[in-house]
Each structure stands twice: as structure tokens, then as C-alpha cells.
Amino acid sequence: MRQPPGKRRIRLAKLLAAVLLGGSTTAYAQTPATSDILIRAERATLNQQAGTGLYEGNAELHQGIRQLRADSIRIELKDGAPQRIEATGGVLLKEEGIVEARGNRLVYDVASQRISVYEQAYVNHQGRVFEGAELEYDLQSKQVDARGGGEDGRVRLVIPAEELE
Numbered sequence: 001m002r003q004p005p006g007k008r009r010i011r012l013a014k015l016l017a018a019v020l021l022g023g024s025t026t027a028y029a030q031t032p033a034t035s036d037i038l039i040r041a042e043r044a045t046l047n048q049q050a051g052t053g054l055y056e057g058n059a060e061l062h063q064g065i066r067q068l069r070a071d072s073i074r075i076e077l078k079d080g081a082p083q084r085i086e087a088t089g090g091v092l093l094k095e096e097g098i099v100e101a102r103g104n105r106l107v108y109d110v111a112s113q114r115i116s117v118y119e120q121a122y123v124n125h126q127g128r129v130f131e132g133a134e135l136e137y138d139l140q141s142k143q144v145d146a147r148g149g150g151e152d153g154r155v156r157l158v159i160p161a162e163e164l165e
Contacts, residue, residue, distance in 0.1 A: 035064030036063070037062070037063045038062040039060070039062075039073070039075075040058075041055035041057050041058065041059040041060070041072075041073070042057025042058055042059075043055070043056045051076060051078060052074065052075065052076055053075045053077070054072065054074050055073045055074075056071070056072040057072075059071065059072055059087070060073075061073055061087075066094070067092075068085070068087055068091070068092070068093045068108075069090070069092045070088060070091040070106070071088060071090055072087065072088050073085065073087045074086045074087075081110075083109075083110050083111060084107065084108070084110065085107070087105070088104065088106075089104065091104065091117070093106060093108075093115065093117075097126075098125070098126065099125050100122075101117050101121075101122065101124075101135070103117035103118055103135075104118060104119035104120060105117070105118040105119055112138075114137070114139070115136070115137045115139065116135070116136045116137075117135045117136075119133065120133075120149075121133060121134055121135040123135050123137050123144055125137070127160040128144075128158065129156075129157065130144045130146050130155065130156070130157055131149060131157075132146040132147055133147060133148035133149040134146070134147045134148065134149075
């Protein structure tokens with residue numbers, strides 16, 4: 001029985017992602033650093049020679065407890081490993097119980113372990129909320145740097161009441 005074109009494209013995208021990223025594309029472990037990457041989207045364009053993958057249309061990337069959703073996700077690879085991930089359009093990044101980031105554009109530099117969120121940027125790190133035009137979040141140090149934003153051009157920080165006691 002023939003599969004509908006959409007399902008064939010998704011299966012092809014998964015297969016190409018497995019070849020491009022190396023190994024399986026299903027996440028089982030709980031830590032992002034040791035988990036496989038699962039990518040789903042309506043369309044995928046992969047260039048093995050350039051080491052890039054572009055996933056468009058309701059794109060999702062799952063790696064352990066880390067989830068990234070956006071209109072499009074672009075991955076740059078070096079030696080088969082992701083080096084830079086850029087997501088655009090309705091971006092949502094979550095690590096359950098740790099961090100949630102939203103904005104119109106997100107850039108994740110894997111080597112430096114820094115996430116930059118642009119345009120109506122929002123980061124919630126364990127209850128502390130940061131909002132601004134641009135936010136940078138360091139996954140190792142858990143430091144957030146914020147610039148501009150809001151109607152008055154300032155950043156906004158909310159510290160939960162229990163931390164003030």
C-alpha cells in the first residue's frame with residue numbers, strides 16, 4: 001500500500017537527518033548532550049556537502065528533555081555534529097523544569113552553549129522571567145544577558161516572591 005506524499009516526505013526527512021546527523025534520530029535518554037536528535041517538519045532540504053539542513057513548516061527538534069518548535073529550523077554541522085541551530089517564526093524552546101525561551105528568532109551556538117533569542121524575547125529560567133528585545137542565555141553558567149525591549153525600551157525581570165524571603 002502506497003503512503004500519502006506527506007508521510008513519505010517525513011520518512012525521507014527522518015532518513016536524511018539520520019544520515020546527515022549520524023545515527024538514529026529518535027531521542028531516548030534524558031540529557032540533551034547524550035540524546036539522539038529527532039527532527040520533524042513538513043519539508044526538509046539537506047545538503048550533505050555543505051553540512052546544512054533546513055526544516056520548514058511546523059518544524060520540531062527534540063533531543064532528550066530539550067524541545068524546539070518554530071516555523072523553520074536550520075542546522076549547521078561540522079564533522080557530523082550540530083554546531084549552530086537557528087530557528088525562526090514563533091520560536092519556543094523548552095527544557096522541562098529548567099528553561100523556556102520564546103521569540104521570533106533563536107540562535108543556539110552549540111560550542112559556546114549560548115542561546116540568543118531575538119524580537120519579543122522571553123526566557124523563564126526556573127521561575128525567573130526575563131523579557132527584552134534580545135536575550136542571551138548561557139546553558140552552563142545559567143546567566144541571562146538582556147537588551148532593550150518593551151514599550152519603554154527597557155528589559156523586564158520578574159523574581160518569584162519565594163526567592164525574596
